Amino acid sequence: MKKTVLIITGFISLALGLAGIVLPVVPTTPLLLLAGFCFSRSSDRFNTWLRQTKVYDYYVSDFAETRSIAPEQKKKMIWQIYLLMGISIYFAPHLFLKIGLLICTAIGTYCLFKVVPDKEE
Numbered sequence: 001m002k003k004t005v006l007i008i009t010g011f012i013s014l015a016l017g018l019a020g021i022v023l024p025v026v027p028t029t030p031l032l033l034l035a036g037f038c039f040s041r042s043s044d045r046f047n048t049w050l051r052q053t054k055v056y057d058y059y060v061s062d063f064a065e066t067r068s069i070a071p072e073q074k075k076k077m078i079w080q081i082y083l084l085m086g087i088s089i090y091f092a093p094h095l096f097l098k099i100g101l102l103i104c105t106a107i108g109t110y111c112l113f114k115v116v117p118d119k120e121e
Contacts, residue, residue, distance in 0.1 A: 003042040010038030010046060018055065025088065025104060032060045068119040074112055081108055 017031030032055070039047040050056050062069050069077075085105045092098045 006038040006042035007046065010035045010042065010050075013038060014050070017059075021055070022084075025101070027108075029059050029063065032056060033064065036060065036064060062119055063116070066119055068117040069112075070119040074116075074118070078109060078112060081105065081112075 013031045013035040016026060017028050017035060020026030020028035020031060036047070036050055036056070039050050051061070062073060082105070085101055089098050089101045089105075092101060
């Protein structure tokens with residue numbers, strides 16, 4: 001029963017993480033980390049498969065292995081975040097949504113550059 005719940009949670013987290021690639025408010029990396037955690041506790045096959053995907057390699061592998069992200073990767077990530085959040089803020093129908101999205105962007109920027117350490121090259 002526990003393995004089934006973890007596998008289902010892993011796939012839900014994976015689906016939401018993939019949606020987060022194009023939806024700026026959905027956090028991609030934490031959801032992919034959760035999927036990896038669930039799969040590592042429930043299924044070697046799904047865990048191996050996830051770790052071999054390009055999405056996992058691009059968004060998660062550095063952080064999952066070293067608990068840090070290379071500065072070049074952070075710069076790429078922040079440009080994507082700013083572009084997608086900027087579009088969302090522009091099209092948000094209400095001022096409180098625009099402010100909320102701006103706050104989310106600021107928190108994400110802070111976490112990316114102050115909380116997550118730079119990977120030593």
